[in-house]
Amino acid sequence: MxxxxxxxxxxxxxxxxxxxxxxxxxxxxxxxxxxxxxxxxxxxxxxxxxxxxxxxxxxxxxxxxxxxxxxxxxxxxxxxxxxxxxxxxxxxxxxxxxxxxxxxxxxxxxxxxxxxxxxxxxxxxxxxxxxxxxxxxxxxxxxxxxxxxxxxxxxxxxxxxxxxxxxxxxxxxxxxxxxxxxxxxAGVDYFDIRIRGVGTHAGTPHLGTDTVLAAGHMIAALQSVASRTAPPQEAATISVTRLSAATAYHVVPDTTEIGGSLRYVNPAIRPKMEAQLRAVAKGVAEAFGAVAEIDYRVNYPxxxxxxxxxxxxxxxxxxxxxxxxxxxxxxxxxxxxxxxxxxxxxxxxxxxxxxxxxxxxxxxxxxxxxxxxxxxxxxxxxxxxxxxxxxxxxx
Ligand SMILES: [Zn+2]
Ligand SMILES: [Zn+2]
Known part of the structure; x- marks a missing residue:
């Protein structure tokens, strides 16, 4: 020894x-x-x-x-x-x-x-x-x-x-x-976002609200919550790791859910990241005619x-x-x-x-x-x- x-x-x-x-x-x-x-x-x-x-x-x-x-x-x-x-x-x-x-x-x-x-x-x-x-x-x-x-x-x-x-x-x-x-x-928070719209047949997407399409844009847009909220010198990351939509090939589901975690090192940034996540989720859902229900859970500092x-x-x-x-x-x-x-x-x-x-x-x-x-x-x-x-x- x-x-x-x-x-x-x-x-x-x-x-x-x-x-x-x-x-x-x-x-x-x-x-x-x-x-x-x-x-x-x-x-x-x-x-x-x-x-x-x-x-x-x-x-x-x-x-x-x-x-x-x-x-x-x-x-x-x-x-x-x-x-x-x-x-x-x-x-x-x-x-x-x-x-x-x-x-x-x-x-x-x-x-x-x-x-x-x-x-x-x-x-x-x-x-x-x-x-x-x-x-x-x-x-x-x-x-x-x-x-x-x-x-x-x-x-x-x-x-x-x-x-x-x-x-x-x-x-x-x-x-x-x-x-x-x-x-x-790092500090970590968890989130689930439920995107609600109107389900329809995949062949008639114009008759419904495509929550999967909204989810795709939302996943991409959520990256800005880390990259454009925390200063570049301070580590922050957001990862969408859960996704659930329809199980069929020809159904546009009325609900799509995504979830993941947000991590940061500066406690002062945390509320700003949460607010930005909420704004992005709501705004993107709205842009596609859907509604975002957000379950945000503050976890470890x-x-x-x-x-x-x-x-x-x-x-x-x-x-x-x-x-x-x-x-x-x-x-x-x-x-x-x-x-x-x-x-x-x-x-x-x-x-x-x-x-x-x-x-x-x-x-x-x-x-x-x-x-x-x-x-x-x-x-x-x-x-x-x-x-x-x-x-x-x-x-
Ligand atoms: Zn462990
Ligand atoms: Zn351990």
Whole structure:
């Protein structure tokens, strides 16, 4: 192992155990807000380790543990996500998912195992003042478990001074970290547009309203919502990914539906993009004699790392793996992440941890053959412990 930490031996010592936890979670994945078994295991282990406070049922299936150190001091929040994806697991490893359409294809099994291992070592050593909040959130994958944790009183129960997130990152090598300042993940909204007209026979289009033709023009025109609303320097994208019309060759349908997502990095642009989407959809539908019904859903805000904590996270990671293994520049990932809701409340940082190594799958996040790299466990545990070392006084 090529990292340095004062508890290095203990971290290496717990890795085998944490790998077993990770593989058990991988074999029993649960999707958002259904993480009952996972949450039960997490809560039981936190109690077994001697975590002082264990709160269950936050955001339905979330778990919050709080470890108090020796004496007064700040409180830091460390966050892991617990949910899997509703997709098949196409691997052949012994810990492959036992369930048809559930797969830990984003590595949240690894995140949960690493935070549990850090919790165990923090309880054993307890050589700090202040407190560490261990945040195990449900439903990160599109369902807003992070938002619900905040609304359910996460930061009332655990009044953290700062909050820290970590995600494994295929494409970056094992032992490397990426600590970006500013937008690290995009904000995302979803929309459905129902175009209503008058159905007719395909041979008599002049007697109806062609909603498919209107949809075609609308899909093209919607591109302007990103390209002509956000300044060129700020990433924004709109993708129409759903389309449903008639199922016959000779029917002009009275209704055609399109849907998709809109992504952005600047929160100030979001309302402008929404307004432009509505105007384009309404205007194009009207131009073709149809009516657009718009269902627009604000989803995740962008995850924006404040600069001071980004520097701090980079420095802490550099202390573990060396400055040359800490990347400070990378493109914003236009996927979204609901740690954003926690970062909107508290200062902190969302770091990417490399996992690529020879002999391990190169499948990317959300790929049916993706598997968390267990060799990354000690790096994640060491990063969590280093945050506590750096942000809490030694006692
Ligand atoms: Zn994911
Ligand atoms: Zn994820």
């Amino acid at each position: 090529t990292f340095h930490h004062r508890h290095q031996n203990r971290i290496m010592g717990i890795t085998e155990e944490a790998t077993a936890w990770r593989r058990d979670l991988h074999a029993h994945p649960e999707i958002g807000f259904e993480e009952k078994r996972t949450a039960g295991i997490v809560a039981a282990k936190l109690r077994e380790f001697g975590v002082d406070e264990v709160h269950e049922g936050l955001a339905r299936t979330g778990v919050l543990g709080i470890v108090h150190g020796k004496g007064e001091g700040p409180m830091i929040g460390l966050r892991a996500d617990m949910d899997a994806l509703p997709m098949p697991d196409l691997k052949t490893v012994p810990w492959r998912s036992k369930f048809e359409n559930r797969n830990h294809a984003c590595g949240h099994d690894g995140h949960t195992a690493m935070l549990l291992a850090a919790a165990k070592i923090l309880c054993e050593t307890r050589d700090f003042a202040g407190s560490v909040a261990l945040i195990f959130q449900p439903a990160e994958e599109g369902m807003g478990g992070g938002k619900e944790m905040v609304e359910d009183g996460l930061f009332r129960l655990a009044p953290c001074d700062s909050v820290w997130g970590l995600h494994n990152w295929p494409g970056a090598p094992l032992g490397a970290f990426t600590a970006l300042s500013g937008p690290v993940m 962008p995850t924006i790392n404040p600069p001071a904590e980004a520097d701090l996270a980079a420095e802490i990671a550099a202390g573990l793996v060396g400055a040359e293994a800490v990347e400070r520049r990378a493109e914003t990932c236009m996927a979204a992440e609901d740690f954003a809701f926690m970062l909107n409340e508290k200062p902190g940082h969302y770091i990417w941890m490399g996992v690529d190594a020879p002999g391990h799958t190169t499948a990317k996040l959300h790929h049916p053959e993706y598997d968390f790299n267990d060799a990354a466990i000690p790096y994640g545990v060491a990063y969590w412990l280093s945050l506590a070392d750096r942000l809490l006084p030694r006692a």
